Amino acid sequence: MLSSKIQVSVKYCGSCNPLIDLAKLGNALKEALSQDNDLTLVPPESARIDIMLILCGCPRACGNKEEIRARAARSIVVAGETVDLVPTPEKDISAAIMKKLKSG
Amino acid sequence: MIMGMIRGDEYRERLQRVKPEIYYLGEKIESVATHPAFLPHVNAVALTYDMAWAPEFEELLTTKSHLTGEKINIFTHIHHSTADLVQKVKALRALGQQTGSCFARCVGHDALNAIYSVTYDMDQKNGTEYHQRFLNFLKEVQAKDLFISGAMTDPKGDRSLSPSEQADPDQYLHVVEKRRDGIVVRGAKAHITGAVNALGHLVMPTTSMKEADADFAVCFYVPVDAPGLIHIFGRQTNDERKCGCLIDQGNVEYGIVGGEALVVFDDVFVPWEHVFMCGEYDFVFELVERFATAHRQNYGGCKVGLSDALIGATYALAEVQGTAKASHIRDKLVEMVHLAETLYCCSLACSCQGYALPAGNFMADPLLANVTKLNVTRHIYEIARLAQDIAGGILATLPSEIDWQDSRVGKYVDKYLKGVASVPAETRMRLLRLIEGMTCGTALVESMHGAGSPQAQKIMIMRRANWEHKKRLAQKLAKIRERPK
Numbered sequence: 257m258l259s260s261k262i263q264v265s266v267k268y269c270g271s272c273n274p275l276i277d278l279a280k281l282g283n284a285l286k287e288a289l290s291q292d293n294d295l296t297l298v299p300p301e302s303a304r305i306d307i308m309l310i311l312c313g314c315p316r317a318c319g320n321k322e323e324i325r326a327r328a329a330r331s332i333v334v335a336g337e338t339v340d341l342v343p344t345p346e347k348d349i350s351a352a353i354m355k356k357l358k359s360g
Numbered sequence: 361m362i363m364g365m366i367r368g369d370e371y372r373e374r375l376q377r378v379k380p381e382i383y384y385l386g387e388k389i390e391s392v393a394t395h396p397a398f399l400p401h402v403n404a405v406a407l408t409y410d411m412a413w414a415p416e417f418e419e420l421l422t423t424k425s426h427l428t429g430e431k432i433n434i435f436t437h438i439h440h441s442t443a444d445l446v447q448k449v450k451a452l453r454a455l456g457q458q459t460g461s462c463f464a465r466c467v468g469h470d471a472l473n474a475i476y477s478v479t480y481d482m483d484q485k486n487g488t489e490y491h492q493r494f495l496n497f498l499k500e501v502q503a504k505d506l507f508i509s510g511a512m513t514d515p516k517g518d519r520s521l522s523p524s525e526q527a528d529p530d531q532y533l534h535v536v537e538k539r540r541d542g543i544v545v546r547g548a549k550a551h552i553t554g555a556v557n558a559l560g561h562l563v564m565p566t567t568s569m570k571e572a573d574a575d576f577a578v579c580f581y582v583p584v585d586a587p588g589l590i591h592i593f594g595r596q597t598n599d600e601r602k603c604g605c606l607i608d609q610g611n612v613e614y615g616i617v618g619g620e621a622l623v624v625f626d627d628v629f630v631p632w633e634h635v636f637m638c639g640e641y642d643f644v645f646e647l648v649e650r651f652a653t654a655h656r657q658n659y660g661g662c663k664v665g666l667s668d669a670l671i672g673a674t675y676a677l678a679e680v681q682g683t684a685k686a687s688h689i690r691d692k693l694v695e696m697v698h699l700a701e702t703l704y705c706c707s708l709a710c711s712c713q714g715y716a717l718p719a720g721n722f723m724a725d726p727l728l729a730n731v732t733k734l735n736v737t738r739h740i741y742e743i744a745r746l747a748q749d750i751a752g753g754i755l756a757t758l759p760s761e762i763d764w765q766d767s768r769v770g771k772y773v774d775k776y777l778k779g780v781a782s783v784p785a786e787t788r789m790r791l792l793r794l795i796e797g798m799t800c801g802t803a804l805v806e807s808m809h810g811a812g813s814p815q816a817q818k819i820m821i822m823r824r825a826n827w828e829h830k831k832r833l834a835q836k837l838a839k840i841r842e843r844p845k
Binding site: 273274275277314315316317335341342343 | 713714715716717718725826829832
């Protein structure tokens, strides 16, 4: 039976020289998603992904590739201290992503 | 005729039609397009137009406008990918190889790109209408293939004081009056490349500002012949050789630098349609950094093109002097190439690592762009030093072309300046003069201070280096917070 929750997956850029702590951000999102009634975290290889979170350590956004975005209908890109190109302090990124995820 | 692309001749004709106020050596200049002091700079800019039409350079020097879809000269383009950024660097190298000197168009181009993104950001935050205003201007620049200068550096007065703290407020360009139809500005911009042979100036503030500096936070476009605009052209090393000499000029057609001037704004009126920032002091740093990044990105392109020509001159001279096969000469030539290509690597790297801004355009990686330019302040000097080393002392003692042509002593100059028997002395003289022009005096200072002095790059590197990340890496490796077993 298919999950009725929105399926969210996370893909990292590779972290060569990150300006933000991607592991910390990833863990914070994992924690937030595990407590959410509408959202659930699935692996990047999943057959169904509704929203792809692309987490990149710097503005270069190496993880923001067409083939990654194509895995889901919608994607959100973190690139250093920006979320979808909107400047966002590191401490606020997790909350900004959750707000975007919940906004549909 | 393609909309958005003109040729060098049309650029020269445009220069003849405008009447800017220009002074040089106490003389008011009537025609920049024909005066020998300015002709080298006009020739270099004209080449940026003509090369765009040449099939062998077209791929680098033209692109498609994201606004109209029309084919345009690369110098009016807004970068929309890392490929665009890489193309700019390659175009600059190709141009530098052909001119052997600064060709001036990159500054205004970089200003266009910086202002494009910052006007968008200001509008997003404040609900202003700068970006649409700028887009209208940009369309005109692209349609006319307009050569505009980028004017950022203020005279600065007392460097320890902010703009609003100066004893003379005119040390930083500022707004003195706001009218219903526009603003009036006063002050000056220094070291402005291409100022005397551009068709207009894109003026930007030069340093980060606070609320008290709001009158100095101003960005606008002004045509070169606007009333109250005065240009005082700078002297260059051996600039008198432009008048009456040929061989002694070295770079006969294009000169040695971009042609810089002090531009005075003596209560110049700017209509609102050409004002792109007026009082938004909190966006000045963003504008300065984005412009500086774009401009510092360039230097591993254009200066490497110049270095290609200089290395070629040095290699050719070594052959003429019979030293080309000496192992130490070959080693020095290899070192020159190594240094030049290192700079090219830097410019390519900061371009490849470029990224999108909220407006959708791309900028180079700021940290790497500053590293590029800081390396230019060192490597170009070392390349020049090696060229002078290989050339020998004759670089500083060479008799003039006038004595070489003199009926009494010319035969001696010709006899004793000869190197290997198969090459005429004139060839050696021409190569020496080219190396002299490219390595002595003004040309080198451009590599040091153009696009900002070394300390400006270090400040940006300090800001951009990820210190906390580096510290965490060290702490993890040394297990700083773990108790010893």
